[in-house]
Amino acid sequence: MFLTSRVFRWAGPLAVTLLAAAVRLWNLGNPRSLVFDETFYVKDAWTLNNLGYESSWPEGADVLFAAGQTDVFLSDPSFVVHPPLGKWLISLGMAAFGPDDSWGWRIVTVLVGVLAVVLLMLIAKKLFGSTLLAVIAGFLFAIDGNAIVMSRVALLDNYVMFFALLGFGAVLLDRDWHATRLTARLALAREAGRNPGWGPTLWWRPWLLAAGLAFGLTCSVKWSGIYFLAAFGVYLVVVDALARRRAGLPFWFSAAVLKQAPATFLLIVPVAVATYLASWTGxxxxxxxxxxxxxxxxxxxxxxxxxxxxxxxxxxxxxxxxxxxxxxxLSTPHPYQSNPLTWLFMVRPTSMYYRGSSRGENGCEFNTCSEAITGIGNPLIWWAATAAVLYLVYRLARYREWQVGLILMGLVAGYLPWLLYLNRTVFQFYTIAFEPYLLLGLTFVIGLILPRARWAVLGFLVAALLVSAYFYPLWTGTQTSLTFWQLHIWLPSWR
Known part of the structure; x- marks a missing residue:
């Protein structure tokens, strides 16, 4: 069968990667204007590139910048509240292709979005041991609207998602590394007739150094990265405790907390702190x-x-x-702010850009035209993923599968902290930081269903693709009739 053939092992992931690149790169320069928070990050990126720090801009700078007058920035510094790394990355595209090209200031975000799809497939392959499930996870990520929109606008959150996912992958790889070496060290101690007691302290764990670097990079884009660092730090202590208990150590809990945890802390946190400080070099x-x-x-x-x-x-x-x-x-009212309690149900997506036109205006061929970039995820994917995650909470309690626990920890790190800020001004598009774990949860459930209902799974994937094709114009600023735009407003709160 082709889906289990050697060809599929590379052709499947390659096809998904090309699909992800195509839907993110098509007409990337449209609109040729700063959309939503690009007004901050693109201009900050350009002053970082020129001055080494974020400087102020004169009144009306957005129009001037979009028109190609990109060197009108002032020398006075600007108070910015996010670390510099994401803006430095945005500036790479501007340095390569010019600051007056909207394609240039978005291209690095696109590349990171495509790499995230590849990374998710690699993680899914390791997590599930199945190329088919890895391709399904990557396919869902490639075609989802939230992921597409956040890869096509020069905001910071796509970088948060990518670096956090790198850290997640490093933690996943450390799991086998840790288990193998803990077992070997205990076996050597027992063969030598020594009572292992608390067990060894494992200092050489290179994947934890990688995780510290990745989570440090996450924090260097936005401070929300610290939640990933903290959550997976706790996760590593729990995993170590359970591994020591399975190995029969009498003091497994105290060993994990008092002996291995300090070493784990020193392997992760100093690297993360050094990485964060390095991002402020400018x-x-x-x-x-x-x-x-x-x-x-x-x-x-x-x-x-x-x-x-x-x-x-x-x-x-x-x-x-x-x-x-x-x-x-921060509690400044915004027409598109959303309550984190509603994020999983996609109640209030963010309108990044909207332009209405009458016939003959801006090339409009209808009585009234609309051009929109709206962060609406694919409803079929999102609502199915939300249902899957709720099931996984039950499944973790019932079966205690480690894959489920790891996936849910990604959601704990990316989503639960926002429930502490219900009165803060926040937006639906922040969900890109934890969307990979939603999709891994959905893929896990698909893997359970697949052996008994292959045609149902295929039908779901085809339906998801068709829904994405239906919504794609609203994710890319494509000019449509107003009626077409209205047909996509499935909930009144989507306006």
């Missing part, structure tokens, strides 16, 4: 970044026991505190 090596000289202003510097701390470090810390204060206090 701020440290230049002299005009925001709050760069705060500690040198009269009465600002620390006194007493902390007076010895260098002024640059004091200024940097003050900047981080100011950014944190902004984040936790």
């Amino acid at each position: 701020w440290f090596v230049t002299a005009r970044g925001f709050y760069r000289d705060w500690a040198t202003t009269p009465g600002a510097a620390w006194t007493g026991a902390l007076a010895w701390v260098p002024d640059t470090v004091q200024s940097f810390w003050h900047y981080q505190v100011a950014a944190y204060t902004y984040h936790v206090g």
Whole structure:
């Protein structure tokens, strides 16, 4: 059968990768204007590229920038509340293709989105041991609207998703590494007639160093990356405790918490912190970044026991505190803000861009035309994935499968912390950070169904593809009739 053939092992993933690239690259430069928060991140990226820090712009800069006047930025620093890495990455495309090209300022985000599809397939193959399920997971990610939109606009969240997924993959690879070496060390101790007691401390775990780097990169894009670092840090301690219990160690819990956990912490956290600090290199090596000289202003510097701390470090810390204060206090009303409790049901997707036209205006051939970029995920995929995750919660309690636990931990890291900020201004598109784990959950359930209902699974995948084709114009700013746009408003809250 072709789906189990050697050819499919490479042809299937390749086809999905090409599909992901095609739907993300098509007409990427449209619209030739800054959409939604591109107004912040694209311009910040360009000043980072030129000055090493984010600077201010004059009034009306968006129009000037879109028209090709990209060097009208000022030298005064701008107060920005997200770390620089995502903007540095956006700037790579601008440096390569020019800042006056909307294709250029979006291309790196596209590449990261396509690489995320490839990465998800690699993770699914390792997690499920099936090329077919890996291809299904990648296919769902390739065609979903939320993933497509977030790969086609130069925002930061696609980078958060990608680096967090890299960390997830590293944790997955460490699982086998840890189990193999723990078993070997215990066997050697028992063969030598020694009582293993608490068991060994495993220091050489290269995949944990990789995880620390990946989660540090996540934090260097947005601070929400710290939730992934913390959640998977706890997960690693739990996995170690359970492995020691299965190995018959009498003090398995105290060994995991008091012996291995400190080593795990030292393997992950310092790397993550160093990575985060490195992302701020532009701020440290230049002299005009925001709050760069705060500690040198009269009465600002620390006194007493902390007076010895260098002024640059004091200024940097003050900047981080100011950014944190902004984040936790952000409650400015926005017409497309959404409550995190509704995210899994996709109640209020984000309109990134909308332009209405009358006949003859902007090439409109209907009485009224619409051009929209709306972060509506594929409803069939999203609602099925939400149902699958609810089932996985039950399944974890019932069967305690490690694959289910790992998938749900990704959701815990990416979604649950937002429930602490129900009064904060947040948006549906933040869900891209944990969408891969939703799709892994859905793929897991598909794997359970597949042996008994292959035609039903095939029908679901075909239906999902057709739904994506139906919504694709609303994900890409394609001009349609107003009636066509209205036919896609399945819920009143989608307007």
